[in-house]
Amino acid sequence: MKLKELENPIETLPGVGPSTASNFAKLNIFKISDLLSCYPKNYEDRTKKLPLKEFSSGQKIHSIVQVISHEWFGYGRMRTLKIIVTDGESQASLVCFNRPFMEKTLPVDSIVAVTAKYSFQYGQIQSSSFDAERIAYGGTLQDFQKMADPTAKVLPIYPLTSGLTQNQFRKAVSQALKMYAKGIDDELPQDTLQNQNLMHKKDAIFTIHQGQNLLQIEDARRTIKFEELYFFQEQIIKQSRERNNVAIKPKNELIDLSPRQKKLLSTLPFELTPDQKAIINTINEEIELSEKNAAIHDSIAFETLQSQAILHGSRVATDTTVNKDARSSAPGSVASTTSTNFTLARLVQGDVGSGKTLVAFFAALRIIDWGGQVVLLAPTELLARQHAENASKILSNCNVNVSFLTGNLNTKGRNNLLASIKNGNTQLIIGTHAVFSRNVQYENLQLAIIDEQHRFGVVQRNLIKEKCTIPNILMMSATPSPQTLAQVVFSNLDVSTIKSMPKGRLPIQTHLTKPGNESIVYETVRKELNQGHQAYFVYPMIENEEEEPAQDLFASKKIKNATEMFEFLSKDVYPQFKCALIHSKIDENEQNQILDDFRMNKIQIIVATTVVEVGVDVPNATCMVIEQAERFGLAALHQLRGRVGRSNLQSHCFLIYGNNLTKIGKERLKAMYETTDGFKIAELDLKLRGPGEVSGIQQSGYLSLGLSDPLYDKELLELARSEVLAH
Ligand code: ADP
Numbered sequence: 001m002k003l004k005e006l007e008n009p010i011e012t013l014p015g016v017g018p019s020t021a022s023n024f025a026k027l028n029i030f031k032i033s034d035l036l037s038c039y040p041k042n043y044e045d046r047t048k049k050l051p052l053k054e055f056s057s058g059q060k061i062h063s064i065v066q067v068i069s070h071e072w073f074g075y076g077r078m079r080t081l082k083i084i085v086t087d088g089e090s091q092a093s094l095v096c097f098n099r100p101f102m103e104k105t106l107p108v109d110s111i112v113a114v115t116a117k118y119s120f121q122y123g124q125i126q127s128s129s130f131d132a133e134r135i136a137y138g139g140t141l142q143d144f145q146k147m148a149d150p151t152a153k154v155l156p157i158y159p160l161t162s163g164l165t166q167n168q169f170r171k172a173v174s175q176a177l178k179m180y181a182k183g184i185d186d187e188l189p190q191d192t193l194q195n196q197n198l199m200h201k202k203d204a205i206f207t208i209h210q211g212q213n214l215l216q217i218e219d220a221r222r223t224i225k226f227e228e229l230y231f232f233q234e235q236i237i238k239q240s241r242e243r244n245n246v247a248i249k250p251k252n253e254l255i256d257l258s259p260r261q262k263k264l265l266s267t268l269p270f271e272l273t274p275d276q277k278a279i280i281n282t283i284n285e286e287i288e289l290s291e292k293n294a295a296i297h298d299s300i301a302f303e304t305l306q307s308q309a310i311l312h313g314s315r316v317a318t319d320t321t322v323n324k325d326a327r328s329s330a331p332g333s334v335a336s337t338t339s340t341n342f343t344l345a346r347l348v349q350g351d352v353g354s355g356k357t358l359v360a361f362f363a364a365l366r367i368i369d370w371g372g373q374v375v376l377l378a379p380t381e382l383l384a385r386q387h388a389e390n391a392s393k394i395l396s397n398c399n400v401n402v403s404f405l406t407g408n409l410n411t412k413g414r415n416n417l418l419a420s421i422k423n424g425n426t427q428l429i430i431g432t433h434a435v436f437s438r439n440v441q442y443e444n445l446q447l448a449i450i451d452e453q454h455r456f457g458v459v460q461r462n463l464i465k466e467k468c469t470i471p472n473i474l475m476m477s478a479t480p481s482p483q484t485l486a487q488v489v490f491s492n493l494d495v496s497t498i499k500s501m502p503k504g505r506l507p508i509q510t511h512l513t514k515p516g517n518e519s520i521v522y523e524t525v526r527k528e529l530n531q532g533h534q535a536y537f538v539y540p541m542i543e544n545e546e547e548e549p550a551q552d553l554f555a556s557k558k559i560k561n562a563t564e565m566f567e568f569l570s571k572d573v574y575p576q577f578k579c580a581l582i583h584s585k586i587d588e589n590e591q592n593q594i595l596d597d598f599r600m601n602k603i604q605i606i607v608a609t610t611v612v613e614v615g616v617d618v619p620n621a622t623c624m625v626i627e628q629a630e631r632f633g634l635a636a637l638h639q640l641r642g643r644v645g646r647s648n649l650q651s652h653c654f655l656i657y658g659n660n661l662t663k664i665g666k667e668r669l670k671a672m673y674e675t676t677d678g679f680k681i682a683e684l685d686l687k688l689r690g691p692g693e694v695s696g697i698q699q700s701g702y703l704s705l706g707l708s709d710p711l712y713d714k715e716l717l718e719l720a721r722s723e724v725l726a727h
């Protein structure tokens with residue numbers, strides 16, 4: 001029987017009653033299979049004996065000791081036993097809060113195995129959280145220390161929830177193993193087990209829960225991870241074999257443009273980059289395919305159609321044929337919730353300023369030429385508005401009706417707008433997720449473009465499907481992910497990558513500045529301002545919420561905030577320039593006004609928090625100053641830096657750090673200094689942050705493989721993949 005087929009409820013286990021079961025339910029554990037596939041999140045290793053003095057705070061150690069004496073302190077009900085023990089070298093006191101009976105269990109002279117977290121208190125090694133197992137009532141300590149430890153074991157640590165104890169969890173798992181483990185069958189092919197030195201599934205399950213040394217357990221974990229990755233890869237590969245073949249033309253020429261696309265191309269004052277061209281070609285083919293499909297199949301047939309075009313417009317155009325299996329889908333429930341019937345379902349990722357928006361406009365025009373409508377979704381009103389302005393400018397000769405759908409419209413304006421969306425007059429609708437609200441009805445929506453999707457987590461694809469007559473989806477992300485990550489997070493999306501930057505862009509110069517040298521930066525920025533350019537100053541906080549503790553003698557320890565720095569910069573440093581303060585607490589209309597004025601160079605300096613992190617596109621801005629830069633995440637720093645370097649002017653990014661540079665903070669700054677490549681930065685960001693913390697993954701729930709992490713277990717993933725291909 002397969003593990004997942006063990007469907008008996010856990011109440012059938014001896015010792016698991018309704019109340020325990022309801023506690024397990026909080027952890028989504030209902031069936032035996034749920035219980036057995038809830039793997040320990042950690043282990044307590046009682047196989048290694050350590051001398052007391054080698055304790056490190058917060059960590060449990062396991063030692064063989066002898067009881068020297070009992071002491072009591074406190075009075076009445078607070079009277080508490082303290083057991084003094086020695087390991088022959090050092091002494092420790094075990095404080096037995098509420099455990100007076102320990103006096104009898106651990107009499108003087110007894111030899112005891114103690115597992116405890118210690119700390120130094122009053123000059124003593126002390127523990128009040130310990131486990132003790134008596135080995136003998138007396139004898140010579142050294143003899144017992146040399147002997148094999150009869151209490152040696154590895155204890156699994158499970159995730160708990162209120163009301164559920166480790167012991168209950170362990171007992172339930174023990175029972176389940178006893179009753180069911182022997183019957184668990186292998187799911188991987190036998191030759192794969194042999195080739196890859198894997199355990200049988202039943203042994204792996206047993207060992208991961210009750211293995212008696214960490215090496216064994218590691219083997220079991222490897223087996224289980226391998227299995228997960230195998231089926232993960234199998235699914236990806238199966239899908240890529242099933243899909244329709246689309247001829248890929250890795251040319252540097254744009255082919256088969258629609259009339260409006262031709263028009264747009266002819267009005268551009270610059271040439272598209274090869275990557276932009278390749279992606280536009282790809283998208284055009286996919287859109288065409290989706291129209292054909294729509295014509296052939298009625299909507300029900302379309303539901304089951306799995307004809308996703310998989311193209312991979314990455315790096316350079318000739319790369320477009322590699323990694324055809326980029327479409328990925330996590331197994332099980334994940335796949336079903338995201339199963340696409342989108343023909344175009346593509347993530348366009350590219351570094352900030354690489355020209356993704358333009359690519360999206362090309363896609364929109366194609367759809368509009370086919371008589372469809374397009375929505376462009378931005379994460380904030382601010383960005384949506386900017387897109388709308390940008391679109392009406394760029395598309396002004398293309399005969400497109402563009403609307404900005406904001407929550408702020410008055411009722412009359414809104415009703416008119418909604419009517420024109422419903423009757424198809426408006427062809428391109430730009431807004432926040434309000435564009436998918438119930439009262440917005442479309443005549444013929446065929447494409448949803450989603451900007452900076454990482455802000456959305458996973459956009460409700462069902463919503464998109466509901467609204468669309470022909471569902472196509474195009475996402476744009478400026479937080480580039482390493483390929484493997486993109487596959488996982490955006491399962492069921494094809495990934496295109498814009499690697500080349502528009503011609504003539506000068507790499508941004510990044511300067512690291514130590515605290516105390518701010519004025520040098522301010523003066524350098526002044527030179528830029530004097531040449532008619534503009535600057536951003538970014539701070540970690542809007543205002544200081546609470547005063548820093550009084551003992552904080554270092555003024556520089558204080559977190560700089562935008563509000564105070566705005567006062568300082570506008571009055572004391574740059575009185576001759578126009579400054580504005582912008583952050584999330586400022587009224588949105590005012591924010592818009594400020595950004596407009598900044599764009600028109602009525603304002604030269606913006607003092608801000610990370611609100612300016614995404615999307616703001618003002619080519620004349622050449623300076624980005626980030627103070628206390630170590631307080632920002634790497635992705636944020638990179639995004640912020642991407643606000644400059646958007647024209648042929650030389651731009652600068654000044655990273656001023658504070659006095660309390662941590663190791664990670666230093667690494668981030670170093671990375672920023674050494675590279676402007678968003679992909680390298682993203683990869684490093686992952687390493688520094690660890691799995692699960694990466695933007696969007698956790699919320700998205702896509703990463704539900706269990707033990708394995710396709711990014712961290714890259715090598716195992718490769719092995720699993722080669723096994724899948726061999727079968
Ligand atoms: P992204 O959305 O990828 O950050 P944008 O699409 O906002 O980048 O483009 C940044 C700027 O570069 C815009 O002002 C845009 O008009 C311009 N741009 C886009 N493509 C090109 C190109 N091929 N050559 C020159 N400038 C370009």
Ligand code: MG
Pocket residue numbers: 356357478615
């Ligand atoms: Mg953009």
